[in-house]
Amino acid sequence: MTTQLEPDICEDVCIHEQLVEKVKKELPRAEQMMELSNLFKALGDFTRIRILEALLSSELCVCDLVSVLDMNQSAVSHQLRVLRSSKIVKFRKEGKNVYYSLDDNHISQLINQGLNHVLESR
Amino acid sequence: MTTQLEPDICEDVCIHEQLVEKVKKELPRAEQMMELSNLFKALGDFTRIRILEALLSSELCVCDLVSVLDMNQSAVSHQLRVLRSSKIVKFRKEGKNVYYSLDDNHISQLINQGLNHVLESR
């Protein structure tokens, strides 16, 4: 019964309908985009970036990080928690100390590439 | 006058003093780390990631994005503003429409690498 000769029935909409459909199909799954935005969100903080840049040099215990960042220990621990829960850093316990390091080198690549962008775009 | 035989005078501190000094020296300048965290912060939002993933497929005008994201136009414009001010997207005007696209391919590399991380780390 319904005639579907032309893809757009209404000519006057601004939307590029078929392009929009194509783009929609090429989008990653919402869940993956959510994870991606959460990853970037975890990287998107000055304190956490400093922690990660420090860990790029070396595995460090919490009090080392406190000293490098010149911040109070509680603040550092809270940010380490964020990084842990996003699986950006890993840690090992040794006596009273906890040593943190980058979880894998995907992360260091991301950070380095981001830094390159920042350095080159000036 | 001052004798500096041992690097750490106090043995009992938890801090690895010389390592901390080395790490401090290797840190990028604070301003650059600030820019880097701001870049990641701009990428760290679900709506903005969806915008960017869409623009990865094609240049799009605002109303296309509104349709792809199924959000109201004002919200999309506000987020585009964030992306513009971080130089993540660029735009061109054509009549009543404004077409947005990714600013350069550093950005698309960053996004793709982030997405790969998300996909592989499961």
Added chain:
DNA sequence: AATACGCATGAATAGTTGTTCATATATTAA
């Protein structure tokens, strides 16, 4: 000139986030 349309923007608001303070936990030393 008047209207319609696409987009931008300011204000308001609810939700989120980072830091601090106080305190808890766990490990080691005395």
Added chain:
DNA sequence: TTAATATATGAACAACTATTCATGCGTATT
């Protein structure tokens, strides 16, 4: 056991952010 040290964590608060609503601005159409 007691004390000291390294780290983690909950609560509180200020600062920030994303969305909505209302409206403004510029361009095209009539």
